[in-house]
Amino acid sequence: MDVKGIFDHIVQATNMDPIAVTVWLILTTLFIWLNKEFKEQYRISQDKTTKINDSSLLHYSKILKSYYTNKHSNNNTAEFFSFVYESLPYMDVALMQEVLKDLEDICMSEEEKLNTIGKKVLNEVKNIKEENKKWKHLKLPYDLVFYVKNKLKPIFYPIIMSITTVYIGTYFMLILFNSDDTDLNALKLSAIIIMFFLIIGILELMLTNKLKWISIPIIIINIGSIITLLLQTSIEWVSLTFIFLVFLLSLVFLFTLGTKVKKVKKKKFFYS
Secondary structure, three states: HHHHHHHHHHHHHHOHHHHHHHHHHHHHHHHHHHHHHHHHHHHHHHHHHHHHHHHHHHHHHHHHHHHHHOOOOOOOOHHHHHHHHHHHHHHHHHHHHHHHHHHOOOOHHHHHHHHHHHHHHHHHHHHHHHHHHHHHOOOOOHHHHHHHHHHHHHHHHHHHHHHHHHHHHHHHHHHHOOOOHHHHHHHHHHHHHHHHHHHHHHHHHHOOOEOOOOOHHHHHHHHHHHHHHHHOOOOHHOOOOOHHHHHHHHHHHHHHHHEEHHHHHHHHHHOO
């Protein structure tokens, strides 16, 4: 049976209009794809957290080993501080700030710094280990609720996010495309596609930490111009041209002023 035959069979079985069946098939396909993507992103996020904790514990173990070795003798404090500096990128932001403050404190002796930092790192290791084991000792009913929630989250989080996205997207489309003007609907559809790829690009820049603070107002203007375009009730070329120019200029400013791009890399790219 070919695709058309399967489609006709679905239309007959559901007793629905072919257009309605097409819409439902698109929504179902979108739901399945979104569910897969959300599930994968959640898994990656969890794996990243676990990997960060494992790396942190590995570096903290070196600090603690040197800490207890030098606690009473202070024979090799240079090794201890070397391990501390190597571990800074793996520390929690709050802990890193505290450790840096201790390292830069000229009023503290090396022995005081060793003891203070060693104890803080030890407490951080205890916190990480307690976080991993906290569900092994449940106190009913409060802890049990959160235990069940965390166990079910990997299953229901992608489904809930997918349903919410499809529902909001469908509702948004029904509101937007209530006009009989084909050109206006085509223009709005193009704007939605542009906004979709723009949001993906912005999220990618955010996840890779390539956005500057100055990019926030630029992004607001950029997305705001597209939303303004979507709210148009008729095609007026003067206003559309102005909105397009605002969008284009904000896009140029976003990628020239709002992103962290090293000039050295650019030169290497162009002259290689």
